Amino acid sequence: MSNQETRKIGFTKMHGCGNDYIYVNTMLYEVPDPSETARRWSDRHKGIGSDGLVLIGKSSVAEADFTMRIFNADGSEAMMCGNASRCIGKYLYERGLTQQTEIRLLTLSGVKTLNLLVNDGVVESVTVDMGKPVLEEESQFIESRNPGHGTFVSMGNPHYVIFTDNVDQVGESGHILEQHPAFPQRCNIEFANIRPDGSIRTRVWERGSGITQACGTGACATAVAAAITGQAGRTSQIVMDGGTLSIEWREADNHVYMTGPAEFVFDGQIEI
Structure with a gap:
């Protein structure tokens, strides 16, 4: 060359x-x-x-x-x-x-x-097979340090999902939570709200990038968090700033599938 x-x-x-x-x-x-x-x-x-x-x-x-x-x-x-x-x-x-x-x-x-x-x-x-979500071990560790009322979900990278009426707090709170002591390797932060039609409005603070228009692993983490907290079923439409992703957490294999x-x-x- x-x-x-x-x-x-x-x-x-x-x-x-x-x-x-x-x-x-x-x-x-x-x-x-x-x-x-x-x-x-x-x-x-x-x-x-x-x-x-x-x-x-x-x-x-x-x-x-x-x-x-x-x-x-x-x-x-x-x-x-x-x-x-x-x-x-x-x-x-x-x-x-x-x-x-x-x-x-x-x-x-x-x-x-x-x-x-x-x-x-x-x-x-x-459609991407995103694998199995990881929930328990890290979430217990985080709960003991209390960064907020959220749910930890790892989709191969760490996410912390907070359900709130104010998803626009992503700008003021996202960077603070990303570097919270509960997350020694920093964390992706999602602010989510269940809409009347069942879709989930989500805004994302991505670790290392800040506010982004969308995050695929973040959409998966949000769907899983909504399901385990009883706010949604195993199929969700995640509405992000830049568009909508379809997420299915299949009971048959425990894998999360993302389509977009x-x-x-x-x-x-x-x-x-």
């Missing part, structure tokens, strides 16, 4: 319900310092602008087809992102990197299975 090629990287901007990331195919381009790159590129005034950076790779293990690494806007590496995984499914299929409509994606929180709904070559939606759209925004090149 020539010096000129190593100085420019091709990228794709995508979003899932407004949760926007910069995607780089690492099978074509190397990103030598993804943490610092995520900080610079995510700046909405001096960079490309995004909630973070996502690296797509080819899996070296038989259990998965492709890999995902995700770095938040502050450069910290996240374990998993539901919206980003749906976007990766659309990217891989529509860019011709796979003809499979079931894709196994290796993340830091394990292998996630993506099922693509395809119509005339276009991925209209993606993914969209291309633009392609570009940037110097590093």
Whole structure:
């Protein structure tokens, strides 16, 4: 690879319900310092602008087809992102990197299975098997430190869901709760309200990124929290700032399934 090629990287901007990331195919381009790159590129005034950076790779293990690494806007590496995984499914299929409509994606929180709904070559939606929620151990620890009246749910990354009539407190309270001593590794915070029609209005403070338009793992955590507190059944519509996600917590296997759209925004090149 020539010096000129190593100085420019091709990228794709995508979003899932407004949760926007910069995607780089690492099978074509190397990103030598993804943490610092995520900080610079995510700046909405001096960079490309995004909630973070996502690296797509080819899996070296038989259990998965492709890999995902995700770095938040502050450069910290996240374990998993539901919206980003749906976007990766659309990217891989529509860019011709796979003809499979079931894709196994290796993340830091394990292998996630993506099922693509395809119509005339276009991925209209993606359902992600997000795995089993983790509830008890951490929630007991948090309750002893009392950061608020909420429910802890891990979806491969930590979430704290607070049901309230004022979901707009996300701006004033989200950053405080993210760094509460109860969460030694910081936490994603959801403020949720059950609507008369049964849908759940949710606003999110994402660990490392702040307020985001949507959060796939946050939508899953909210649906699980609503079910275990008796405020909803096992299927929920989670209405976030950027759109609605359909969540099903299946009794048969205890897995949470998230369905929603993914969209291309633009392609570009940037110097590093």
